[in-house]
Amino acid sequence: MRSHHDMGGEPAGPVNMAEHDYDPWEKRIDAMFSLLVQEKRLMRVDELRRGIESLEPNAYETLTYYERWIASIGKILVEKGVLDQAEVDARIAEIEQRPDAELEA
Amino acid sequence: MTDHAHLRHGVKDNHYKRLAIAVRELLIEKGVVTEDEIATFMARMDARSPELGARMVARAWVDPEYKKRMLADGSAAAEELGIAVDGTLLVVVENTEDVHNLFVCTLCSCYPRTILGLPPDWYKGREYRSRVINEPRAVLREFGTDIADGIELRVHDSTADMRYLILPQRPAGTEGWSEDRLAKLVTRDSMIGVSLPLRPDQLDQLEHAAE
Structure with a gap:
């Protein structure tokens, strides 16, 4: 069966030409991933894609581009044993207690 | 925020x-x-922006030997100008009188980031990725680009390890221009293939508007 990310040739509406400048938090995810791939050799680009493709089918509709990226990166790093799911969850819970102002732009 | x-x-x-x-x-x-x-x-x-790609294109327009090397091995041609490609294979395809090229990544968002910087939102979006391989002419028209029916369109689909860059045709009326001046005609979209490079009169207009 054709997977949801494999959209070449599917019908779709007009191209939306609106562009946005990348936010710092988006760039930070991108930089961290490039570092993991190019210098640390802990991930590969194909793995990022596999992680994104295995998100729920409506991830393309409900998540933004870098939200999909970090969801995939987190999942792959846990899969590889670099991170532990429980410690990631605990850290997110701890970060939730921090004021919103500490979240990055 | x-x-x-x-x-x-x-x-x-x-x-x-x-x-x-x-x-x-x-x-x-x-x-x-x-x-x-x-x-x-x-x-x-x-530090990465379409200016890097524009330098490569302008060099190819003035130096036929460089152009040959660029079409044979895009990665090496980038490195020759001091532009790193981070281990990806860069394939440069040339637009001619008979063939117009453009590229997409239907499966995700692979893009020559080391040469053009981060991709525009539409490049990563469902509409472009879905439609450009079936109805490239219609998609190009949405970008304001009319390619005559007699010209063949080739759409190249990128992969994680192989990225494309389009070498547009040098606009008419630019004989004798310096490489730096030529590079100003080379827009990001012209190197993706969804637009043509600026004509000299369009560049004039832009520069007047900026004054």
């Missing part, structure tokens, strides 16, 4: 921002990466 952005992103977005912070903090605490290394990669990303 502005109030507007808060409204736009809402709480859901904050979950992924928290995930991003959690992953980064844990990787730093474990000694996998450092804050400085991430900063270095961010600076490297910010």
Whole structure:
């Protein structure tokens, strides 16, 4: 069966030409991933894609581009044993207690 | 963050921002990466823009030998101008009187980032990725680009390890121009293939508008 990310040739509406400048938090995810791939050799680009493709089918509709990226990166790093799911969850819970102002732009 | 952005992103977005912070903090605490290394990669990303690709195109327009090398091995031609390609294979395809090329990544968002910087939103979006391989002429028209029926369209689909760059045709009326001046005609979209390079009169207009 054709997977949801494999959209070449599917019908779709007009191209939306609106562009946005990348936010710092988006760039930070991108930089961290490039570092993991190019210098640390802990991930590969194909793995990022596999992680994104295995998100729920409506991830393309409900998540933004870098939200999909970090969801995939987190999942792959846990899969590889670099991170532990429980410690990631605990850290997110701890970060939730921090004021919103500490979240990055 | 502005109030507007808060409204736009809402709480859901904050979950992924928290995930991003959690992953980064844990990787730093474990000694996998450092804050400085991430900063270095961010600076490297910010330094990459379509100006790099425009330099390659302008060089190819004035130097037939360089153009030959570029079409034979895009990665080496980039490195020849001091532009790093980070291990990806760069394939340069040339537009001619008979063939117009453009590229896409139907499966995700592979893009010649080292040469053009980060991709525009539409490049990553469903509409472009879905439609451009079946109805490239219609998609090009949405970009304001009319390609005559007699000209063959070739759409190239990128992969994680292989990225494309389009070498547009040199616009008429630019005989004797310097490489630097020529590079100003080379837009990002003309190197993706969804637009043509600026004509000299369009560049004049832009420069007047900027004054």
